[in-house]
Amino acid sequence: MSAMLPASARSTTRREFLSGNQAAARGAWEAGVEVAAAYPGTPSTEILETLAELPGVYAEWSTNEKVALEVALGASMTGRRAITAMKHVGLNVAADSLMTMGLVGVKAGLVIAVSDDIGFSSSQNEQDSRFWGRFVHLPVLEPADAAEAYAMAREAFVLSERHQVPVLLRLTTRVSHVKRTLHTGEREAPDPSRHGYRRDVERWIITPNHVGKRLELRAQRDAALAEEAAASSWNVLEPGTDRTVGFVVSGAAYHAVREAFPRAPVLKLGFSHPLPVSLAHRLAATVDRIVVVEESEPVAETELKAAGIAVHGKDVLPSQGEMTAPVLERAVERLLGRAPASVAGMPKPRPVFPRPPTLCAGCPYMGVYFWLGQLKNAIICGDIGCYTLGCGEPWNAMDSIISMGASLGVAHGMAKAFASDAAAKPVLAVIGDSTFLHTGMPALANITYQGGNVTVLLLDNRATAMTGGQDNPGTGHRLDGTSAPRLDFAKLVEALGVRPERVRVADPYELPTFFKVLREEMKAPEPSVIITTRPCVLSRDFEHRRPLSVRDEQCNGCARCLDVGCPAITVRRRERQERASGKVVDLAWVRIERALCTGCDLCAKACARGAIVAS
C-alpha cells in the first residue's frame, strides 16, 4: 500500500480498520472540516454517517445533491472547510451549480467525494465521474484503497485552498466498501484566520460581465494544476523488471494490476486530472507496450493517445465492470496472442436460483402493490427507492424507472400524449417521500400547471428507506437526532396546485378502503395525490404487533395471500386441481414465519376465508 501520511499526523498514529468511506470521512475530519452535507446513495452513504459521529462538524442530510453541494459552497465562502458526498448519479443532479463553481471557485477548502458504483450493484447505470474533472476543470484525486482515501481526503483541502477550486475525490464501490488497515492521526484545529466572509461581487455574482475574467483565471488555474499533478507524489512511476507490458492505472484497479503483474512497470495515477502526460512518456520509453486500466471509461487512454503515446486500453479490456486481476490477465493474454491459460483453469460458478431483493415483511408498500399488481389497464411510472421493487414478483406493477424524481414528469408526458388517443390508459406515478422532496416537486407543479392528469401515489414511509432509513424533512428529525418541523405533504401538494378534494390520505394496510380511494382518484379527470400514512417497518415509528398464523382448517389454498408479496409467507405445499367446471387451478398452502411477521394484517385482509389470525 502506498498511503503517505501527512507530517502532522505521523506523531500520534493509530492503526485502524476502516472502509474507504469511513477513511475519507476521517481524513476530512482531521483536515478540520467544519461543514458536511450530502444526500444518501450507495456506495457513498457512510461518508456523511461517519462525519456526523465526529465532533466539531455540522453535518446534514440535504434534500438533494445539488442543495448539498450549495451548502458546502456557502460554508466555504465563510471560510469553513466543507465536504459534500454523493453517489455518481447524484453529481448529475448537482451539476448545474458544479459548473458555476468551476468558474467562481471556492474560498476555504471544498471537497466533493463522489463514489461511482462500478459494477452497478445498486444503480441505474455505471458512470465515470472523472469526466466532471475535465468538464468543470477540477483536480481529480483517485484513491486506490481506504488508506489512500484517508490521506487524499486530508490533503485535498490544502490543494483546494491553494488553487481556490473544489477537489473531486473520486471513489468507487471497491474503495468505498472495502475495509483495510490505515494509520489515523489527530484533528487539525480549524484555522480561525480562514474564517470570515468578504463580499466579492465580481466573483460570487456570476453575471455575464464577470464570466470573461473568471474564464481567464480558470485557464491560469488549469496550468498551475497541471504542473502540480505532474510533480505530485500521488502519481508514481513504479519500475519493474518485465518490460513486456507496462500499465497506467488509477483507483482500486491498481491493486489488481499489482496482483496480476507484480513485475510490471506501472504508472500509478492518484492525482489523475490534469493527467501527468510526461510520466506516461517516461513509462513508454521503458516498456514494449502500455495498457491503460481504468474504471470505467477510456478517459486517460483517450488523452494519452491524443498526446501521441501509443497505448492499449478498451480495445482489449471490458468497457464495464471491475478491472479485477483475472480480467486483466485475460486481456493481456489476448493482447500478446497467448493461449488464455489463466482463464481456462478458472472454475465456473454453479448456477443457483436468484434471490432478488424483496420488500420487508410488513412493509406498507405491499398494501399499495397488492392493488397496483391487479390493475390491468393502467400505466405505472416508478421512481427510485424501496418501492422500485414493485417492478418485481409477485406484483410486476411498473412500466418505467428512469432516475430520481422522474416518475411524475414521465407520467405527465405519457398522459398528455395519450389525451386524444382512443386507447388512452390512466397513468399513475409512484414516488416516495424523500424522492418527492429530492426532485419530484417541480414535476408536480408542472402537472397541475399544465392541466395534466396523473394519479400520484406519494408513498410517505417517513424515511429515506432504501439507503438505510436516513431522516428527511418529512420525518420530523434531523441527522443529529434533534426534532425538526415535520413537513406536511398534504398541504405541500395542495400548494403545488392539486385541488384539496384530490388530495387523499390513505392507510395502505386497509386494503378495501385503499382500493376505493385508488379507483376514485384514477377516475378523476384531473391530477390527484394519494398520500400513504404508514411508516417504514425499520423506522422508529413502526409498531410491531403479534405475529399471525394460518388456521389450516379454514384455508382452501386459494393463494390470494401470496399476492401481498410478504417474505414472511412461505409455501408449504402446492397442488393443481381440476374443478367440476373443468377449470384447472393452482392452489398453495402456506405458513407464516413467526420470526419475520410484524402482524401488519395485510395478508389477513387479503384472505377471504378468515384463515389468517393473530396467534
Next chain:
Amino acid sequence: MTTDVLVVGIGGQGVMTAAEAIARAALEAGYEASKTEVTGMSQRGGVVCSQVRIGERIEASEIRPGTARLLIAFEAAEGLRWSHYLAPDGCALLDSWRAVPPVVSSGVHQYPADPAAELRAAGRQVREIEARGTAERLGDARLANSVMLGAAAASLPFPEQALREQVLRRFAGGELAARNAAAFDAGRVLAA
C-alpha cells in the same frame, strides 16, 4: 501467501459481522487483512458475500475463483453458489439450513437437491455444520452466526481463542456474551 476466506449467506444473517470478526482477529494476531462490503441491495433478503483476505501483505481485495482456503456458508444453497471460489484443497463449512425464497416456493426456480453432496461429488472438502439447528436448541436462531465462527476457528491461521475473544467483544459481558460463548464452543465441537 494469503489465506482467503469467503463468508456467505443472505441478508440479515450477520455475514458482514462474522467477516469483520475474522478480519479483526487476524489483525490482532499481527496479519494484514482486507474485508469487502460490496453488497448491493442485499440487505433485503438478497445474496450476501464478504471476502476476507489475510496475509503479510494484501493487494487486491477480491478473491480469485479457485483460490479460497475456506468458505463459510450460513445457508446451504449459498455455499453452492460461491463454491467455485474454493481452492482444490479448500474447505467448505456449510450450515445445512435452507432459506427458501419466494422464487423457489412459487415454483419458478428449483432449490438444489443436496448442496453438500453436490460439492462432495465435485471433489470438495465439505463439513456440514448444523449451526441453525444448534442455535435454536440454544434458544435463539441468531446464535447460528457464533456457531459457524466457532466451527471455522480451527481452520484459520491464528489461535481459535483470538476469534472467540473477537466475537465476544461485541457483547459487553452478561447474558448475551455467555450465550454467544456457548454457541461458539458448540461450533468448535461440531467441527472437531
